[in-house]
Amino acid sequence: MRKFLFQGLLRNPLTEAAPSPDQDALAELGASLARASRRRLGRSLSIREVDAGSCNGCELEIHALGNAIYDIERFGLRFVASPRHADVLLVTGPVTKNMREALERTYNATPDPKWVVAVGDCALNGGVFAGSYACVGAVAEVIPVDLHIKGCPPDPMALLKGLIALVEA
Numbered sequence: 808m809r810k811f812l813f814q815g816l817l818r819n820p821l822t823e824a825a826p827s828p829d830q831d832a833l834a835e836l837g838a839s840l841a842r843a844s845r846r847r848l849g850r851s852l853s854i855r856e857v858d859a860g861s862c863n864g865c866e867l868e869i870h871a872l873g874n875a876i877y878d879i880e881r882f883g884l885r886f887v888a889s890p891r892h893a894d895v896l897l898v899t900g901p902v903t904k905n906m907r908e909a910l911e912r913t914y915n916a917t918p919d920p921k922w923v924v925a926v927g928d929c930a931l932n933g934g935v936f937a938g939s940y941a942c943v944g945a946v947a948e949v950i951p952v953d954l955h956i957k958g959c960p961p962d963p964m965a966l967l968k969g970l971i972a973l974v975e976a
């Protein structure tokens with residue numbers, strides 16, 4: 808026991824190195840999205856994230872958009888606390904039976920025009936949770952979906968590319 812405590816004091820933490828995205832590519836993506844949203848909406852894009860029943864892997868990638876590495880707020884994009892202030896709902900799934908009504912109410916509370924982006928493979932077809940007694944299924948079975956971003960989970964760069972495709976469509 809004493810030996811393990813001693814090793815724990817001397818050993819470096821067993822954590823993975825932080826990802827290092829191409830900062831030039833990231834800056835270009837962020838600026839493109841900001842330009843597209845200003846052209847389409849006349850202002851910056853406001854995003855509301857809805858976890859309809861995910862394992863939280865997709866949330867980790869979505870949250871990374873706001874961390875010190877990606878920092879999308881520098882491009883004027885922001886996450887909002889209420890669907891009433893949102894242009895885009897980023898929905899992760901699958902939709903569980905317990906979250907179905909909350910998702911429908913969130914969708915109805917979001918003013919038009921609005922976009923819905925289903926994030927991750929579970930949001931597309933239930934993914935690893937497909938067929939579970941606790942799940943309704945894909946996001947599109949509950950509310951209309953404008954875009955699906957694939958991945959388990961999709962990384963922050965894929966999320967930004969998806970948002971650009973959405974706003975420029």
Ligand code: SF4
Pocket residue numbers: 860861862863864865899900901926927928929930934935958959960
């Ligand atoms: S797509 Fe993958 S990371 Fe996202 S909720 Fe499903 S299992 Fe989790």
